[in-house]
Amino acid sequence: MLTGKQKRYLRKEAHHLTPIFQIGKSGVSKNMIDQIDDVLEKRELIKVSVLQNNFEDKHELAEQIAKGTDAHIVQVIGNIIVLYRESAEHKQLDLP
Template identity: 70%
Template sequence: MLTTKQKSFLRSKAHHLDPIFQVGKGGVNENMIKQIADVLEARELIKVSVLQNCGEDKREVAEQLAKGARAELIQVIGSIIVLYKESRENKKIELPR
């Protein structure tokens, strides 16, 4: 579990990132979760965009993605979801204590 200080740090790091994935009318599926987990292992911090034609609630989509990829949900702002997962082999982000 991350502290509020760590989440704030990650939000500032994610600010300049562009969304890598888009969730559309198909919603969240196993393939998408697997791809997000793989990208999180490589990058640690990503943004996911929820399109307007997605029938599910943005918060529910965020929870599904975080739970499925075993990642931390950092932020849901507008239609953008920020996810973080510490990488085992490609550790790039040093979190504040």
């Protein structure tokens, strides 16, 4: 579980990132979770965009992705989900 200080740090680091994945009307699929898992291993911190044509709750989508990838939800703001998972091989961020 991330502390408040760690979440603030990760939000600051994610501010300049652009979303890598988009969730459309079809929702979250197993293939998408696998791809997000691979990218999290390389980058540790990513943004996912939820498109306007998706009518599911953004917090539920974030929970599905986090559970499938064993990641932490840093923030859900507007249509953007920020996820973090520490990488075993490509460690880039040192959390406070």
